[in-house]
Amino acid sequence: MQSLDVKARSGSTAPAPGVRTIPEVAKLIDESKCIGCKACQVACMNWNDLRDEVGTNIGVYDNPADLTPSSWTLMRFFEVETEKDKLEWLIRKDGCLHCADPGCLKACPAPGAIVKYSNGIVDFVSENCIGCGYCVTGCPFNVPRISKADNKAYKCSLCSDRVAVGQAPACVKTCPTGAISFGSKEDMSIYAEKRAGELRERGHKGAGVYDPKGVGGTHVMYVLKHADRPELVGLPKDPSVxxxxxxxxxxxxxxxxxxxxxxxxxxxxxxxxxxxxxxxxxxxxxx
Amino acid sequence: MSEPKTIERYTPKERGNHWIVAITFILAALSGLALFHPSMFFFADLFGGGPWARILHPFIGVVMFLFFCITMVRFWHLNKMTDADRQWMKSVKEVMMNREKNLPEVGKYNAGQKYMFKLMVACMFLLLLSGIIMWRPYFAASFPVGLVRFAVVVHAVSAVALIIGIIVHVYAAIWVKGTMRAMVRGDVSAAWAKHHHPGWYKEVSRSN
Known part of the structure; x- marks a missing residue:
């Protein structure tokens, strides 16, 4: 992916080539607009040519039940009592957050198996992966999955191949409600704050942006209805490596x-x- | 009394066992170091590349541990600390400078060797336990990630302690002339035994 310059490379001590800088990108997931249709999951498997095994119903809407080597994004459904006698059904699209300070890359011993492009995307270069699973220990969000078939680690690439040619990630392109947007990190941050403000005006007092500073910020951000309690949707409150x-x-x-x-x-x-x-x-x- | 020119220090079985541990240690250390620091990743090529180093490392480690256990059991009783050992440690600087005089009588092993034995035993057990916890694809997934993170740190620290210990161990064998022969051929000269391990020398002479 020569058009995306590498900013950091796993298992390497010398600086990566970085004379060119390109603007940082970000994907913004607006929890309040998500209807849980799973179109993003379908788009992900279509674009990336992934077909997970047909699983079993575990009694909830989550399908598949967890991220897998071939399911890189997943709608997670949460039935939570946010206040007494007030049930809320929260839906979060899970997947790699593309940390600015990626724990997976820090932990990885294989040269070039994990790279961070200067636009902020953290990508697994599977051919260099040795299957040690150190990325799993490095990740504060429990994202990488090791395949039982080839012992390589897999996760969302933020469609680095699409982004490289100026396209938005497949999930963004397909989302029917506009709950997922994509652009420069700066624009997305401004838009996220605006959306969070609107939600607060409409009575969602805890609404805010999830862009945790403990990992240097992320290139997948959320607008959460309860940003003061991200653990309600399975996100760590103050994640860090x-x-x-x-x-x-x-x-x-x-x-x-x-x-x-x-x-x-x-x-x-x-x-x-x-x-x-x-x-x-x-x-x-x-x- | 007819004094033998050489004395057997290690039996063929002890020597064979030692070298199995030594060679598996070198292989485990090289494949482990490959995954420890990028500057040593090229060691992975000795094993057929990164994935092969990752696959082989834990199996080599288990073989090393099992054979080390035989050595450990065999030499355990010879490595108990005594008051004479503590006294010996006080003169360790003199020993290092090759100026030792009036040392307490040393048996088959001196205090430095006994500490080395204890270090190896501790490291081997820590390496095995932490290694199993972080072993992919077989075991790591069944442990909570917090424990795996801790195990990785324990594994790194105990491996480094063992490697530095072994560097000292190997250097001591190069430094003290006549020692290599004991582990390769099994015997030492009477003078060597008398000088370095007089207590053991007396014991062996008595039983002859």
Missing amino acids: STMVTLWKGVIKPIATALMGAAAFAGFLHYVMVGPKEVKEDEKEDA
Whole structure:
């Protein structure tokens, strides 16, 4: 995808080619406009040529029941009592949020298996994936799925192939109510705030934008009716890359590599400066 | 008393066992380091590429653990800390500078070797447990992601501790001349035994 320049690349320590910058894009999902029709799911599988196995009904509208290696987006349905005696039916389109600071990319050890384009899209380059599942530990949103067939990780690509040629993602194109929109991150942020304001005026006091700062903001944002309680629709309140992953990749990885090198070099220095311990064969000394 | 020129330090079985652990360790370390830091990802090519390094690493690790257990059981009783060992540790700097004098009598293993043994035992168990928790595709999915994240950190830290330990272990064998022969051929010279492990030397001489 040469027309989308790489900004960050997994398993790589040198900077990615980044002389050209292109505007950041974002997909905005307006929860209040979503009717749960699943057209976005169909569009996703059509454009990406994915056919999930036919599953079983688990008693709720969610179908399939969870994200899978071949179902990259999914409507999740929530029946919640937001206030006493006030039942609400909330629907959220789940999928990768395309974090500005992607935990999956940070955790991935395979060079170039996960890339972040300068427009903000985080993409899995499956041919470089080695199937270790570290991306799963890195993701604060439980998005990547490892295929049982080929042991590679899969998730929403934000239709990077469409975006590269100036098209909106398939789900955006198909959404019949206009609940999903796509544009520059800046425009989408302004529009999201406007929509959240309108919702608050109409009585949704908790309405707001979900663009969590803990992961540097996301390139898939939500307008939520209860942005003060995102956990109602299965989103973490203040997501960030786990401290364990930061400790592992940010601290232990560089320090330990240096320590191991230093240990080997210290041995060599000791040998040339102090020298070996030799016992003469005729040594009479008895300890 | 007829003094033998060489003394058997390790039996053929002990040597074979040691080298199985040593070689599986090297393979596990190289494939593990490939996934640890991008600067060492090229080690994956020794195993046939990234996916193969990922597939083989845990199996190699399990083989290493199993054979290490045999070594561990075999040498456990020889690696108990004594007061003499604690005394020996106080002069460890002198030992490092090849200036040791008047050390407490050392048996088959000195205190440094005993600490190394304990480090290896601790690391091997931590590596096995954390390794199973993060093992894909077989086990990782059945553990909560928070535990897998913790296991990954434990695995990295204990692997690094073990690798640095082994660097010291290997260097000690290069540094103390006559040691390699013990692990390759099985025997050491009487002078070597008398100098480095006088307590063990006396014991062996008595039983002969």
